[in-house]
Amino acid sequence: MSRPLLQASGLCMRFGGLLAVNGVGLTVHEKQVVSMIGPNGAGKTTVFNCLTGFYKPSSGTILLDGEPIQGLAGHEIARKGVVRTFQNVRLFKEMTAVENLLVAQHRHLNTNFLSGLFKTPAYRKSEREAMEYAEHWLEAVDLKEFANRPAGTLAYGQQRRLEIARCMMTRPRILMLDEPAAGLNPKETEDLKALIGVLRNEHNATVLLIEHDMKLVMSISDHIVVINQGTPLADGTPEQIRDNPEVIKAYLGEA
């Protein structure tokens, strides 16, 4: 097992009198797929928002490769390589698919004002490389023929895949997917599963996942964290979670 890449401990998030997340901890190792599950309203997305800097956690620590990142602004955390998708897809709808991917590479492009104005060779080279990288990923998510279609006009499953590709454009160290299979049909879910497999095996991606589709979660996760009503309930391999009576109770109610 490699070293932990993302390590959160004692994470709390308080909204006024409501303690939405209470003492949640999780560890993601490099090249692992870790899933976070729990009933609706358990606080999974809140944990995501804390990890990615959209909320400032009330207490707790988050270490990215040993460096504390809690309390940083969202774009700063993203620049450190923690990049997420959203539960309801957030693409730049009016822009084309390929433009979506180019925007995400902003940090890796030549953004010098004058070199862009005069199209210097360095600028052209950086734009060309960005195009090639975007093309590569469009192919990986099977959207190449839709490159110049506005992202908002793509089918839902395609939008989901484009959002994942867009995250990969930022060269993330850890990819966080918030319910990527929500609203997908069984075939699309299968494709998604294959895509996550490709991400891990071919691109050495580390993935943290929120998902309700148990079949998907059980088949691709190395490790699962269960949250119920903001508190950690269980933590272990898929087999351990499957047989855990507490988890079954939280999901199915008491017999």
Add this chain to the structure above:
Amino acid sequence: MTRNLKSALFSAVLVLAVAYPILGLKLDIVGINLVVVGASTTTVLVIFAAAFLMFLRVLFNEQISAMWRSRPQKPLMSDKTSNFLTLPSTQRWFLGALVIAALVWPFFGSRGAVDIATLILIYVMLGLGLNIVVGLAGLLDLGYVGFYAVGAYTYALLQHYFGFGFWICLPLAGLASATFGFLLGFPVLRLRGDYLAIVTLGFGEIIRLFLRNLTDITGGPNGISNIEKPTLFGLSFERKAAEGMQTFHEYFGLPYNSINKVIFLYLIALLLALLALFVINRLLRMPIGRAWEALREDEIACRALGLNPTIIKLSAFTLGAAFAGFAGSFFAARQGLITPESFTFLESAIILAIVVLGGMGSQLGVILAAVVMILLPELLREFSEYRMLGFGALMVLMMIWRPQGFLPMQRPVMKLKGER
């Protein structure tokens, strides 16, 4: 039917009640007394005819709307024409032709026409600048005229107090406006939509009122006059040059003609507008241009991808303001006199109307809309009382028939390497 009849009668009476006191009665002065006189019989007849038409319209409301619906729906122009007109390649050709025409015609045009064309070019510049902020970054800025004022006053003040020439002041004015754009961008970073519009509206007015009340320096409501016109490498276009200067017509041994000055100003405006066009065109395709559009589409997604929304917003405000500064300093040079009243909210509204009419984010659209918005009022001078009514009607009609603007922006098509 009785209900229809009732509401029809009510509508007709309402028309009479509103129209008669406003249009049917007139105040007249007889000696020293004010008396009310009835309007001419034709006016009264027209009012009654209008009331009767209203009566019929409401009475047969259902039949009329059914007729309207059954008529085949035909958009203003077919999708194909619309697509062709907004294609980038079409627009490039069109733009090229436009530029050549713009370069040649002033030498044959009349003085008045060239003057109006100069004014149009100023608005083209303003429209292109505001397009960055509103069309691309999606930040509704109703105080854009404030930056225009800053640019104009920068040149006027530097010229008035320090005797700086136009060409030195042009970049300085852009810089000053950009600084203001940057500073005013800070407080509105967190605002969006309506709130942003209201705050920027306030900023525009504050700048104007500030200039108006700073009487010691800006001359208050009287403004600053005798602002020098631009020179051509030190050659003045006046009849008599100031001391130590030479005039254009003396240098080239031509007879003095005041139209030379007008054409020269026009050409400067054209140069500035083309420069703005070029720079903004490049910006659009640059990472920063894409980031502006991404910000307009979804700020949260921008943040999640590591784009700093603060920098993107501020850069949009700053660059947009800089173009207003260039336009402002040229405006001051052309007018020779500026007062705070040149920079009222109405100007902001006209510039915004140009952007919206032209089609958000579209360059050629903005140029076209600037021509329409400035030329129409000039052509229809007799009807100037109805100018605002006309603008309003134009806006409403546009929103119904072509809400995306004359020539909306089309997404650039990126060539993929592996494509045939």
